[in-house]
Structure formats: structure tokens, C-alpha cells
Amino acid sequence: MIEYPSIARTGKYFVTAILLFIFQMILGLIMSFDFVLRGTSNTPVPFDILKSLHLNVMVLWLLLGFIGGLYFLLPKEVGRDIKYPVLIDFQFWFLLLIGTGIIISELFFTGKNWWLVEGREYVEAGRFWDILLTLGLLSVVYNVGITIHERKRHMSSPMLVLAAGAVGSILMYIPGEIWFNSIIAAEYFRWWVVHYWVEATFELIAAGAIALILLSITDVRREIIEKYLAIEVALVLITGIIGQGHHYYWIGTPGFWLFVGGLFSALEPVPLFLMAWSAYKDLKENKKPMQNKVALYMIIGATLGNLLGAGVWGFIHTLPQINFFTHGTQITASHAHFATPGTYLFLVLGFAYIAIPALSDRTNFFQLRGKIGFWILVIGFLNMIIALLLAGIIQVQLQRISGMSFMEVQNILLPFYGWRTIGGVIALMGGLVVTYDIIMIGRKKIV
Amino acid sequence: MNNVRLILIGLLIPSLLMIPYSIISFYTDFANKNPEPAQVTVSFQGKVYNAIEGKRAFEQYQCMGCHSIVGNGAYFGPDLTNVYKRMKGNDAALAAYLLSGVPAKGMPPMREREMGEEDAYRTVAFLKYAQMLDTNGWPNNGSWDRDGNIDGVQAKQISPSGIWQIILGIVFINVLIFIVIMEYERGKEEKHD
Numbered sequence: 129m130i131e132y133p134s135i136a137r138t139g140k141y142f143v144t145a146i147l148l149f150i151f152q153m154i155l156g157l158i159m160s161f162d163f164v165l166r167g168t169s170n171t172p173v174p175f176d177i178l179k180s181l182h183l184n185v186m187v188l189w190l191l192l193g194f195i196g197g198l199y200f201l202l203p204k205e206v207g208r209d210i211k212y213p214v215l216i217d218f219q220f221w222f223l224l225l226i227g228t229g230i231i232i233s234e235l236f237f238t239g240k241n242w243w244l245v246e247g248r249e250y251v252e253a254g255r256f257w258d259i260l261l262t263l264g265l266l267s268v269v270y271n272v273g274i275t276i277h278e279r280k281r282h283m284s285s286p287m288l289v290l291a292a293g294a295v296g297s298i299l300m301y302i303p304g305e306i307w308f309n310s311i312i313a314a315e316y317f318r319w320w321v322v323h324y325w326v327e328a329t330f331e332l333i334a335a336g337a338i339a340l341i342l343l344s345i346t347d348v349r350r351e352i353i354e355k356y357l358a359i360e361v362a363l364v365l366i367t368g369i370i371g372q373g374h375h376y377y378w379i380g381t382p383g384f385w386l387f388v389g390g391l392f393s394a395l396e397p398v399p400l401f402l403m404a405w406s407a408y409k410d411l412k413e414n415k416k417p418m419q420n421k422v423a424l425y426m427i428i429g430a431t432l433g434n435l436l437g438a439g440v441w442g443f444i445h446t447l448p449q450i451n452f453f454t455h456g457t458q459i460t461a462s463h464a465h466f467a468t469p470g471t472y473l474f475l476v477l478g479f480a481y482i483a484i485p486a487l488s489d490r491t492n493f494f495q496l497r498g499k500i501g502f503w504i505l506v507i508g509f510l511n512m513i514i515a516l517l518l519a520g521i522i523q524v525q526l527q528r529i530s531g532m533s534f535m536e537v538q539n540i541l542l543p544f545y546g547w548r549t550i551g552g553v554i555a556l557m558g559g560l561v562v563t564y565d566i567i568m569i570g571r572k573k574i575v
Numbered sequence: 576m577n578n579v580r581l582i583l584i585g586l587l588i589p590s591l592l593m594i595p596y597s598i599i600s601f602y603t604d605f606a607n608k609n610p611e612p613a614q615v616t617v618s619f620q621g622k623v624y625n626a627i628e629g630k631r632a633f634e635q636y637q638c639m640g641c642h643s644i645v646g647n648g649a650y651f652g653p654d655l656t657n658v659y660k661r662m663k664g665n666d667a668a669l670a671a672y673l674l675s676g677v678p679a680k681g682m683p684p685m686r687e688r689e690m691g692e693e694d695a696y697r698t699v700a701f702l703k704y705a706q707m708l709d710t711n712g713w714p715n716n717g718s719w720d721r722d723g724n725i726d727g728v729q730a731k732q733i734s735p736s737g738i739w740q741i742i743l744g745i746v747f748i749n750v751l752i753f754i755v756i757m758e759y760e761r762g763k764e765e766k767h768d
Contacts, residue, residue: 167730176640247637358578362585369589378713456646534653535728542733543741
């Protein structure tokens, strides 16, 4: 059944990614209680540790999901098996070991050892883990690179984009590890990691993967999909690379960034719109019956989440005139909780719903459960996003414009934080349904 | 045009532009007049701590896990860019504030997180440096962060009237979401028939 034996090793990547996602949601849910019950309850784990775990666990499962997706899709495209199949297993356990190390360090060594926990948002993992993680990821680059180099078939551009995105994500982890004395330079390069992940390299992975998946499930002509992909990717890079400037408005960098960053980041929604529109057009023209409806749901969710969460929600506060007031408020939290799960969660789930039925030979699996899980996730996240957006608007008006104090505004926002917690509970239930579904589809056959 | 060439142009032009932009941001007369972290110091019991050590302490105790600095970080606590100004430049008061925390508002005593007095003063040096940054005017004049008063308001609990208001909002939004989902699923069924 499976043409290339090494892809059988990728199943554990997806299952672990989804389990870690559940863990991330539980962490987020506990933190949301910290907002609602501020000061009254002593949660056993302090907020900052939960927050750093919330982000680092996400980085870990995104990397696992993307690496798994890459290893799963690559052999078919290059016409040969992965060069070193053993490395797939080894890298998985290595990443998991580092992940466990990061979690234990966060829990027990925060504030005690700078080499174990660094405490900078998104790259909290300490220097020691940074170096190990980079080495592990570079071995992925090597394995993928040598497989592509010794390919037996002309490689299609979606695969090239996907591989470039994965390799780029791994390389972009490095700028965040350089030590700077000045907070300005440190923030400047910390955003290279975060922004170039979500607005450039992860976006390439998303564009390439969506194109590949559309190619495999529809009968739309290959040239059309590839042409659109090239335009999308070129636009993502042109707008995203300089669109970095929207992080440089208020960190102590010169004022020309207000113009440059504002201009290019205002254009960032254009490729995302093109991506959603071309996917819509392809699916409408398609006449081939589609079996795997759940994977299709996830891919449509990823394109729409990308367009709305990253594009629209990003655009509403990206112009410097607006960002002057919205910077550092719950508006940003709303944007982050829309763009990241909206795009990358559904993308990883899309990978999982394509890979796991294929690996466990259950391609005609029962689809209703996955669809229900998808919709519960959507409802949960939308509640969270809307609650945070309303909270952000109120916070901007009261704290930034009327000049009320931080704590006074936080007291007013309490009901919205309660709403956000309810959204989180719903999303967690959706996540559990999807996890159960994936484990049931893959039971006894994978890992 | 060749697809790969188009992508490469899209990658190379902005990447090359980032080089002069980065240089202008730091090494020319255009760069903002920011303080040198090594020269911003506070002294405590005869010892002098600078903002470089302070930055390391700020990272080590994970201040960014609850607070934001220049607006980046978490939004559980207030922004710290101007906290030194809010404390009227009083090093000892700020260090004491860090060490004892404000448990009633959700800030743990940093002493319990094994922060010593030395590290507290190091962090104070960093915060002194942070409020000297030229952040293009952010946060805006008239905002609480900028004008520099200590936040005297206490944390409250959610009120029953607030709960009812929010339940109304939740029901309204979720009915809307549910209608959209139902319409989507029904539209697909009709297409199949």
C-alpha cells in the first residue's frame, strides 16, 4: 500500500503535535483564569511560566507538524525515499527530548539559570536548548536537502516552496540567539525569528502545502495552481520581508520605519486574499469527487483563517497611526489567537488528516466526528477572538485615549476575560474531539 | 516569466533592501538618540550596576512573561517602558516594589522567585535605561503609562451585572456563528442533490 516505506515513520509526528496542542490549550485556559480571578487565587504555577510554556509548546508542535508534513509529502514529489529514514525517528525523539527539557527548565529553573530559561517572548527557551534545537533542526535540513539533491524526478514548485519554507524556518531560528546589549537590537532581531516565521517561511509552508493538497484532491490543471502559487509566494515575500517594519515603530528604531513598515504591511493581506481566492476558484472548478472531507475542511479553514486572522485582523492595527494606540493591548492578543490557530493549527490538522488515514490504511474513515470537532474548534476560537477584540477596543479607548490606569481598565474588562475563558473551554472540547478522532483513525497502525 | 525566477526576485529584492534599512536603523545619524546601556547605571551599597547586567536579569526573571517592554511581551501586567518614571526615578522604591510584589494584583513577590537585592537593582538599571529610549513618542501623551502616576486601583472581582451583559453578548454572537455554520453545511448538501 505505502509506496515509500519511510513515510510510515511520520505518523508519530502528527499525533504528538496534536497532543502538544491540547497541552498548549490547557495552559492557555489556566492563564485565562489568572485574568478573571486576578490576585484572589494562587495558581500553583505562576503566570509567566504558563505563558512561556504556552508559546514554546506551540513552537514545538508547529515544528513537529511541519517536519512531519515535509517528510510525508516529500518522497512522492521527488520520486525517491528519504535518504536517511532512521534520522526521521531519531529527530523525532531528539525534538521530544528537547521539548521535555524546555518544559522542565521552564517549570523549575525560571529565574535561576539564564542558560536554561531566557525569558524573551517566543524564544524563552534558554541558550543550551537553543543550541541543541538548532543542531537537531539542521540535521532535518541536511536530510531533506540530500533527498532533494538526489531526486529522481523534476521537483514541482509547490514542493520546492514547501521545502524552502521549512528550511527557512529552521534557519530563521538563529538570529534570535544572538546576544545584544541594547534592548533595541535584541528586539530588532527577536522579531526576525517571530515575524519571518509567521509572515514569510511558515506562510511559504502554508502556500506550498495548500497547493500540493489541492493538486492531490482536485483535478485542476497543474500549471494554473503553480502559476498562482508563484505569484502568491513572490507577493508574500515582497510584502512580508519589509513588512517586518510594523514591529519597528516603537522599539527605538528610526521613524522611517513608520512609513516603510506601514506601507508594506498594509499590502500583506493581498497575497493572503489571492491564496484564498485561488483556492476557492480551484475548488469550484473541480469535478473530481473528494473523499477526505475533513482534510478539505481543515485546508479551507487554514486559507480563511489566514485571510481573516493574519490579513484582516493584522491590517486593522498595522498602520502606525492606529498602532500608536493599539500597540501592547488585547487587540494584539485577538490577532494572535486568530492568525496562528486559524492558519497553522488547521494546516497541521490538515496534514494529519491526510497522512494518518493513509498510513493506517483507513481512507474511508467515519468523517462526521472530524467535522464536528472542526466546527467546535471554530466556534471556540471565534468566541475567544471576538471577546479579545472587544476587550482590546475598550482598552484602547479607556487606557490609551482617555488615560485611565491599567488596573482600572483591567477591572472593566473582566466580563470579556470571562467570555474568553468560555471560548477557550469550547475550543478545548473541539480539540479533544479532533484528537480522539485522529487517535481512533490511526489506532494500532501507526507509531 | 519562469515561476522560480519570480519567487527568487520576490525573495532577493526585499532581503537586499533590509541590509541598508538595518544599517540606517543603528549606525547612522538617522538612528534615534538612544542611551548606551553600559552607561546607564544605578548604585546600591557602593556597587554600581549597569543596564547590560540589568537586561540579563530582566530576561532571566522572565519579566516579559507578564509585562511588556516597549509594548512587546505579555499583557497580564502593565507596560514597563515608563515604570521608572512612574516611580519618580526612585531606585530604592522600585527595587523594593519588585522584591515584595503586589500579590493582590497578581504580581508575585520576586523575592519568592529567588531574586536577590543585587538582581533587583540590576533590573532597576535596565528599567531606568528603558524609559530613556527614543520610541518615536510611544506611549502617547495623555495616556496613563506616559504621565507617570502609580496605579492605586485595586483588582476587583467580576460583578453580577457584568456577567449578565456578557451572557447576552455570548448568546448573540454564537447564534450568528451557528447560523453561518448551518447555512454552509446546508448549502453543501443542496449542491450534492
